[in-house]
Amino acid sequence: MPEAEIIPIDGRGQPGPNRCRATTRDGKRCKRQSVGLSGFCRTHGGREETRAEATEKARRKTTRARVEESSTDPVERLRNFFARRLAGSYAIDDFGFDEELYRNILMPIARPLYEDYFRVKTIGMDRIPSDGPALLVGNHSGTIPLDAVMLQHAVASEHPEHRIIRNTGANLVWSTPFISSLARKSGNVVACDEDAFELLRRGELVGVFPEGFKGVGKGWKNRYRLQRFGRGGFIEVALRSKVPIIPVAIVGAEETYPMIADVRPLAKALGFPYFPITPTFPLLGPLGLIPLPSKWIIEFGEPIAMEDYPDDAADDAMLVFDLTDSIRDTIQQMLITNLRLRKGTFS
């Protein structure tokens, strides 16, 4: 009996386990052997972008074009914008960031708050890289995390590249109706290692507030006193991804909703991390939700490089603690300096 021809089951022009996954210029599959785990041959050197990356690039390009189109007639622009919205023709990234919505609708809403109400002054904007990843570490305060919103707005409006900081939010944000979808659409992500790693890998700016609820929900008497910086998770992320850390000091958020007391039992009953009593809340009812018009300063510190640490530095618990403490001290010093610079709380 003649030997049957062996035709591999995987023989329909699909790349096999050891075939290069790249598509050549004429649209055919590359036929060369792939190198290692990269899945690409030597010619394509693993540098060939995957389809997901290509889609992402295209998304950015169209979004950017649409945002830039904004220089024409504003009425026309708004009409185009809503037409696209109603037809569902807009793109978001994997994390749910809707850049078009953010730049066209959300930023104009936040602008008066940023420019006229809090009169935010920024120092050291040039310390934020024009491209590539960085981890921004900031202090957290003010009962309602307006500081994250203002920080994002600061860089999106004043940085020459108008970059978007992807802030990380705690679970409570993600289980609250309206807040959760607004947070997603404005580019925030879940406070977990997976999200931070992935965004940094994609070259984004990631913002973390290691104090978490202990920072936002601290009493008035503890203002501008940094709380414990989590468990150093953000340092591990930076060390493993080898991205620089940029310390950020935010002055002014502390006075927006000065928390005089915290009604623990009520917080527990409602499932909140704290239930604040401020000079205006709950005394004035919903009016108490209006923040006090404090003067804000946001300072970006000198980036701290993480590249020179050894690969397994993140496993060295003592090193992680030391770095956490030193960054905490840096931000504390920046806060004190800027508090002195500020002439008055509300002027």
Add this chain to the structure above:
Amino acid sequence: MTESTGTTDENKGRRRILITGTSRFLGLRLAKRLENDPGVEHLVGVDLEEPPIPIEGLEFIRADIRNPLVARILEATKVDTIVHTNIASSPGRLGGRSQMKESNVIGTMQLLAAAQRATRVKKVVVKSSTAVYGSHAGEPSLIPESYSERQAHLSGYGKDCAEAETYVRDFGRRRPDVALSILRTQNVIGPTVRTSLTEYLSLPVIPTALGFDPRLQLLHEEDAVEALYRALSMDSRGIFNIASDGVVYLSKAIRMLGRVELPLLVPLAGAAAELLRRFDLVDFPGDQLKLLVNGRVVDTSRALRDLGFQPRYTTEQAIEDFRDHRDKDHPPEPSAHPTWERELFEYLRTKAERERKTTDA
């Protein structure tokens, strides 16, 4: 050739494949895909019902995988590859939820117990689901395979998948010589597949959770079949998330489909789902409702790296294909639809014939 490999000289390198769940969508489509594949020596389908469309060369065996008899089937058919697609997401024809669990979990357990004894088996592919991750507010935005599911929070389909997977992993430990892979597929959508999600998206007015807009990540039906095909034809092992590139907000999907959104308070969602079930519009399992509040998006980079699997459709394209080609290209002819629709069609046809006869008389 030794007997243990189950191949003879002329069939060297060709596979003997057993597929469970051939009367269900993915099992059927995979069988169809393998129909004339030169790499396949023999194709066996196991299910309780006959495949609704004829598949050339398929040896169909009507059997319940919960029955220990399945070991005899593996022995008799001399298969070297098992593709288990028989974990059901809704009770459907099985009857109740307890029947569904019985079939999903105990079925997987029995099948793998039989496979453990079958020395010829060298490759096992199990179709699980991303439902094993549950759907919680604080989950990573792109869930990797390593994300440890908290089984205590799971219920229904997700729990079945998670429990079935523990048996699969046990099997993997006991038979390290078998190339074992688990595919966790996202919700499948496309012109012909019918799931609770496609029914939900076909409603004229689509109820949503007020204040929540989940990110949807889907998987086109053709890509789902392709992923199974790749998994069984390659030697790679492990757990793989299988999903399309890109995500779409539910609100946007609804607009793309030209439907109207009806936001409901979350506590009312359960009641709304019950109502839809009563009226036989959508059989949306209660445990999947969370998906419409929190969404669930998985990281698919491992499938790309190890399986070389690149979905042809992005999530958005899958929705467009669903919108543009549903029913138009696939008129509801009895053979194309594996489930209740076939019965319904059959019923309507006999009824029409009967009526014609009475009028003739």
